[in-house]
Structures are given as structure tokens and as C-alpha cells.
Amino acid sequence: MRILMVCLGNICRSPTAEGVLRALVRQAGHESHFFIDSAGMLATHAGQAPDRRSQQAALQRGYDLSSLRARQVNVTDFQRFDWLLAMDHDNLAGLQRLCPDPAWQDKLRLFLSFAPQGGLEEVPDPYYGGVAGFEQVLDLCEAGARGILAMHARQQAEGK
Numbered sequence: 001m002r003i004l005m006v007c008l009g010n011i012c013r014s015p016t017a018e019g020v021l022r023a024l025v026r027q028a029g030h031e032s033h034f035f036i037d038s039a040g041m042l043a044t045h046a047g048q049a050p051d052r053r054s055q056q057a058a059l060q061r062g063y064d065l066s067s068l069r070a071r072q073v074n075v076t077d078f079q080r081f082d083w084l085l086a087m088d089h090d091n092l093a094g095l096q097r098l099c100p101d102p103a104w105q106d107k108l109r110l111f112l113s114f115a116p117q118g119g120l121e122e123v124p125d126p127y128y129g130g131v132a133g134f135e136q137v138l139d140l141c142e143a144g145a146r147g148i149l150a151m152h153a154r155q156q157a158e159g160k
């Protein structure tokens with residue numbers, strides 16, 4: 001399963017989602033079943049490590065994001081990935097506009113569609129806010145990542 005996490009800058013939400021999903025997949029022993037990456041709609045932060053506040057909050061829960069580097073989404077991503085998971089509706093709309101083939105629109109989803117029980121559709125942008133926003137991002141990324149693993153388990157049980 002090839003999954004690309006997408007947010008605006010690729011320095012807060014999507015690298016957190018990438019790091020959390022990588023960790024849960026590793027804990028489950030399913031690394032060979034997944035290819036996980038993240039990217040941003042903007043190129044502004046390309047080449048940068050995740051925001052210091054995201055890194056600190058993640059590290060407190062045991063997720064090391066320090067090796068990740070931001071990049072912008074590009075058209076080849078729509079071919080390379082099975083799922084491109086947007087952190088909010090703006091990001092999803094941006095992906096829908098960029099998508100070069102109508103057949104690939106089905107690959108585009110909100111990340112939190114994998115955690116519907118939480119009642120939120122979007123992972124709120126923490127960039128201009130305080131510490132609590134980064135904790136919420138982590139809570140939501142853990143919920144979404146668990147949902148993705150649950151989907152993977154269902155698919156395996158169905159022999160897909």
C-alpha cells in the first residue's frame with residue numbers, strides 16, 4: 001500500500017502523519033507492505049526538516065521526525081501512490097485540481113476519513129497557533145494511522 005500524506009507546507013501535519021504511520025506499521029511488523037511518504041501543496045519549505053514544534057511534540061510520544069525533509073507534491077505522485085491523503089479540504093481541492101488523470105481522482109481522500117469515529121474531517125493547521133495545536137495534530141495522526149492499519153488488516157483478511 002503506497003500512501004502519500006499531503007498538507008500545505010509539509011513541515012507540520014503531513015510529516016507527523018508520515019512519522020506516526022511509519023512507527024505503527026513498524027510496530028505491527030508490516031513494513032514490507034507499506035511505502036509511506038509526505039509532501040506539501042507549497043514549495044515554500046522544500047528541503048526543510050519538520051517544524052521544531054512538531055518534532056518536539058512527536059518526540060515526546062516516541063516519534064522521531066528529524067530525518068524527514070519537505071517537498072512539494074508533483075504530478076508523478078498521482079501515478080506512484082495508491083492513496084494521496086489530504087489533511088484538510090483545501091489540500092484535497094488542490095490535489096483534485098492537480099490530478100492529471102480522472103481515473104486517479106479515487107485515490108484522493110481526506111486523511112481523517114480513516115478515523116470517522118473522531119467526528120473531525122480536517123487536521124487543523126497548527127502553524128500559527130500554540131502547543132495544544134501540535135498535540136491535537138498528534139492525536140489525530142494517531143487516530144488516522146490506526147484507521148489505515150485497520151483497513152490494511154481488513155484487506156489482508158479478504159485476501160486482497
Ligand code: 4NP
Nearest residue numbers: 007008009010011012013127
Ligand atoms: P503544514 O503547516 O501545512 O501542516 O505543514 C504549515 C506550514 C507552513 C505554512 C502553512 C502551514 N506556511 O504558510 O508557510
